[in-house]
Amino acid sequence: MPWILLQGAILLGVPFLSRRLARRGLLPDWLSPVVLCYAIGILLKNTSLFPLSDPFSTTATEVGILFAIPLLLYATDLKRWLSHAGSSVLSFGLCVLSGVVATVAAAYWFLNDLPDTWRLAGMLAGIYTGGTPNMQAIGLALKAPQETIILVNAADVLLGGVYLLLLTSVVPKWLKAVLPEFQHDKAATVDETETDPYQAFSYGHAIRAIGLTMLVIGSALGLTWLVYGQLGQLAFLILMLTSLSLAVSFIPTVRNWENTFETGEYFLLIFCVALGMLADFQSILEKGLGIVQFTAVALLGTILLHLLLARLFRIDRDTFLFTSVAAIYGPPFIGQIASITGNRQLILSGIAMGLLGYAIGNYLGIGLAYLLQWLLQAYTS
Numbered sequence: 351m352p353w354i355l356l357q358g359a360i361l362l363g364v365p366f367l368s369r370r371l372a373r374r375g376l377l378p379d380w381l382s383p384v385v386l387c388y389a390i391g392i393l394l395k396n397t398s399l400f401p402l403s404d405p406f407s408t409t410a411t412e413v414g415i416l417f418a419i420p421l422l423l424y425a426t427d428l429k430r431w432l433s434h435a436g437s438s439v440l441s442f443g444l445c446v447l448s449g450v451v452a453t454v455a456a457a458y459w460f461l462n463d464l465p466d467t468w469r470l471a472g473m474l475a476g477i478y479t480g481g482t483p484n485m486q487a488i489g490l491a492l493k494a495p496q497e498t499i500i501l502v503n504a505a506d507v508l509l510g511g512v513y514l515l516l517l518t519s520v521v522p523k524w525l526k527a528v529l530p531e532f533q534h535d536k537a538a539t540v541d542e543t544e545t546d547p548y549q550a551f552s553y554g555h556a557i558r559a560i561g562l563t564m565l566v567i568g569s570a571l572g573l574t575w576l577v578y579g580q581l582g583q584l585a586f587l588i589l590m591l592t593s594l595s596l597a598v599s600f601i602p603t604v605r606n607w608e609n610t611f612e613t614g615e616y617f618l619l620i621f622c623v624a625l626g627m628l629a630d631f632q633s634i635l636e637k638g639l640g641i642v643q644f645t646a647v648a649l650l651g652t653i654l655l656h657l658l659l660a661r662l663f664r665i666d667r668d669t670f671l672f673t674s675v676a677a678i679y680g681p682p683f684i685g686q687i688a689s690i691t692g693n694r695q696l697i698l699s700g701i702a703m704g705l706l707g708y709a710i711g712n713y714l715g716i717g718l719a720y721l722l723q724w725l726l727q728a729y730t731s
Contacts, residue, residue, distance in 0.1 A: 353401050357627075361410050364390050365619030369612075382683055385514070387619045388507055391626020407627040408496060414621030415486045419588075420563045420595035421614025422483075422681070422708050424604055437665060438699040441673040442706065444659040445652070449478030449677065450718060452651030456644050457722055461730070464640045468726055469494045472719025473502050474648045479714050480707025481680025482506065483618060486625070488715035491588045501638040504629040505645040510678065513649065517675065518690050525667045529660060532668035532693060555607040562604065566594050592712050611681070652678070668693045672700035680704045 368383035377386065395402060453475045457467040464470065469492050476484030482503065489499040570590040574581055581587070598604050634642065653674070660670045668691050675687045681704030688696070 354403055354406060356400065357402055357406060360390075360394070361620055361623050364623050365616050368619060369616065383615075383619055384622055384679075384683065385511070387622040388626045388629075391623040392507070392629050392631075393626075395627045395629055396631055402627050404628060407624045410624035411486060411621050411628070412490065414617045414624060415483055415490075416567055416591065417560070417563055418483055418614050418617040418621060419487065419591055419708065419712075420566045420598070421559055421610050421617060422705065423592070423595040424559065424562075424599050424607065424610040424614075425705065427599070427605060427702075437669050438673055438696065438703055440663060441656075441660060441665045441669050442677055442703040444663065444665070445656045445673055445677040446479050446707070446710075446714070448655035448659065449475050449648075449652045450714070451655060453478070453648045453718070454722060455651060456648040457726065458729075459647060460640065460644050461726065464644060466494070466498075467644070468719050468723040469498065470502065470641065470644055471648075471722050472715045473499070474506075474645060475718050476711045476715030477506055477510075478648075478652050478678050479711035480677065480704060480709075481683075481711075482625070483621065483680065483708065484711035484715055486621065487588045487712050488719070491712070491716050492719055497633075497637075498641075500625075500628045500630070501634060501641045502645065503625050504631065504634050505638060505642045506649075507626070507629060508631075508634075508642065509645055509649050513653065514679065514683070517671065517687065522667070522671060522690060525670065528657065529667040529670055530664060532666040532691075532696075556609055556613045559604075559607055559610045559613055562598070566598060567591065570594055588712050589716065592709065596709055615681075649678075668696055669699075672696045673703055676700050676704035677707055680707065 364387055365383070368377075368386045371377050371386075372383050377383070394400075453471040456474075457471040460467050460470075469489075472492055473485045473488050473494065476488040485502060485506065486499065489502070570587055571581060573590050574587045577586065604610075656674060657670070659665075671687050671691060672684065672693075675683050681701045684700035684704060687700070
């Protein structure tokens, strides 16, 4: 029991401390709260400093993602962003398309080497349309074995970490030779209140948002029960949760609540610590090399195809970087790429595209997985 209490304290405390450090500028540019939370969870799991409960970590990931999805989506102003985002929407769409093509190609490539490649493709397509939260939700919806979800996450953390390191170091310089430069709007004035998505924290709005989220989750569970007579239909549950959250985002009062996104990010960080606590790299070496190879093909294919399409459509370098980060990692990483490029004009567009990825990723990943399952069955029969 004492170890469970310590594990719970870490799950709740590390996200809070990581956000405080980031807000005070005490973290280096390459280290975001998400990376820090993953790293601490992985370190605790693989150093065996004290016994961790895998069932407790698994429950924390499920609760974290159920609360994170609605809270991250409440701030979504789809009509405004889609009407003003311009080339960001195009570049983001090209990245999502690239992810779909790459994951489908990987599913066929590894068809005879790995079981249920359609599930892997759906989960990775979700990752490349908004980040890891989509992967967890899609994995649960597709009833993927927990071990598979953990291995996919560990492979994504490993390979995604390498790409993120390159993105924040040498890639921006390399891209200057491939893509045109971003044309800064010299007449535009940067309003700090608009470019900083994390304003002074309002606990009153956060508590109201959490209460509303409990109602949204309860409604999604109720609809699932009414339609299926049980709560085991996770695909329907996740889609209902996403749909209800988007519906709520059209209510101006809710959309204008302060810090709903930041509250959602707190639950996302809990999810990251818990998922890190499940990432056993020894298990990857023993059981998951095939999944690492699958993920490597899917990620590299997504990046290269997106770059090729960006060049064909003359997407500028900064827009490519922001939308690539938004699609593959999600909104929490936008600040890092803004710091590296020195471009603050694309912060809102980057966050918007990441939120759009959260909104559509579950639909895309689940739909693609079931379509691919049918196609692969027809292909092998």
